Amino acid sequence: MSAIQGCRSCGHSDLATVLNFGQSPLADRLLRPEELGEEDLFFPLRLVVCPQCALVQITENVPPQILYCGDYPYYTSVSPGLVRHFTQAAHAMLARTPLPAGARVIEAASNDGYQLKVFRDAGFEVLGVDPASGPAQAANDAGIETCCDFFSAEVARRLAGEGKRARLLTGNNVLNLIQDLDDFAQAVDLLLEEEGTLCFEVPDFVATVDQAAFDNVFHQNTTYWTATSLDRFWRARGLYLNHIEPAPTFGGSLRVYFERREDPSTAVRARLAEEQERGVPSPEFYAAFAERVERIKAGLCAMIADLRRQGQRIVAYGAAGGMATTLLSYLDLQDNPIEYAVDINPHKHGRFTSGSRLEIRPAEALIEDRPDVALLLAWNFADEILEQQAAFREGGGRFLVPIPEPRLI
Ligand SMILES: [Zn+2]
Known part of the structure; x- marks a missing residue:
């Protein structure tokens, strides 16, 4: 593993931090039950912008043989x-x-x-x-x-x-x-x-x-x-x-x-x-983005804590991929408020998310086990998923959609 010395595009060395996620687990790595005793692979995840050429990039080069170790080939x-x-x-x-x-x-x-x-x-x-x-x-x-x-x-x-x-x-x-x-x-x-x-x-x-x-x-x-x-x-x-x-x-x-x-x-x-007009080439554009992200994080954490105080049971929906990994890792939730994750992809069932270590169950668990709230990690497919899982909501279940603004529906 190695961090870059300068901008990948122009070599400029003084890069401005946009978001620092700290140590974050590798995405796409789902653990089998027998691997639960192993340590997770964490790497720094820091997003920076180059003030000279405006390229946004992460600072770490994770070796490709580690990065692409996923054992389900993608067609x-x-x-x-x-x-x-x-x-x-x-x-x-x-x-x-x-x-x-x-x-x-x-x-x-x-x-x-x-x-x-x-x-x-x-x-x-x-x-x-x-x-x-x-x-x-x-x-x-x-x-x-x-x-x-x-x-x-x-x-x-x-x-x-x-x-x-x-x-x-x-x-x-x-x-x-x-x-x-x-x-x-x-x-x-x-x-x-x-x-x-x-x-x-x-x-x-x-x-x-x-x-x-x-x-x-x-x-x-x-x-x-x-x-x-x-x-x-x-x-x-x-x-x-x-x-x-x-x-x-x-x-x-x-x-x-x-x-x-x-x-x-x-x-x-x-x-x-x-x-140019929107200020995209300048670091200030990304500072405003970072502020908004911090607000979303604080809002989500407060909502999850509130739901737990009310005794509501929370699960996650859409359990793998980089997006879910980053979101769960960044929230850095205390005391494991999320019981497990559900996903419609059968290849993932029975495995565990890296970092957060949530067991992945079939989506039918929403109906059979009846949790109160599902945190929608695959929020970009919200319309499609809400339609597919209409029975969960009709039975009183709610989705917590995290982005662009946290909301319960
Ligand atoms: Zn540059």
Whole structure:
């Protein structure tokens, strides 16, 4: 484990703290009953902003072999909503950047080839790069050539040496996971053709701030981008932000297009001007966010203490993933006021959350055991969950929705 010496984008060493979560357990790690005697893995979780290039980032680099130790491989194709979204995204990219016949599309973190299929079916050459062996194998089996490796300068040099360069280089929700940004940018430079376009989606940190969604901060998410920080990072490496579109994934994302020649669209100028006007490049913008997060934390802790005084039984709903881990860890609740967690994913049942050590039960426990209140950790799916669990509320149960303002419904 190691903390960064300076900003990952520009090297500036005097970074301003936005939020300090202290020692936080690793997300995505669910314990089996026989592992309960083991110590949890805790790492510092501190969010900082660079006053020079406006990049928001965490200070710690957790080694990838520890960070991605989760034993259930993730296949994008099992989520119909994501497949639908990225199919539309691929068509949007092709509409914006018409490719010549025979052009090659390369995707970083291509998973099981869910998006490259769209480009292949449109008649283009495709090549994926993904380190997860299960999904990479599934892609190769489906005829999507996939190199099972991390997307790095080393791999890029090899592929470029084989003459495999991209007219369109993509990779969604990957830049935010990268610890060594310079290596990533070098890989892009090696693989992108002179006339090529780099286009990808990344979570929009302005949207995170607007929703006070501080639980988006966890160890896997190394960097948190805005149009301003994206523009400054890539500009310094010879790629220019020429177009930007909003995307609905992860509570708000940006789909951004970069090319080697500067020609910004109206949307790019408007978004950068809006961020400038709102003070996004300055640390003060994040100080206001931090204050709001502190208020939410205090409000939630007071509500939970109050419910306990009234003798109400509290459980948690939606038990895993970085968001739930950060939220539970940050609340730092005393005397274990939460009895257990429920989740609809059967792979998680019978296991325990890291840090908070809550047993994960099927969602039916809400009806069979009848707790009084369920703290909704998956608050971003509140509408869907409230509908699914209508019987719990009809029987007198209530949900405690933590974000953007704590409320009982
Ligand atoms: Zn910087």
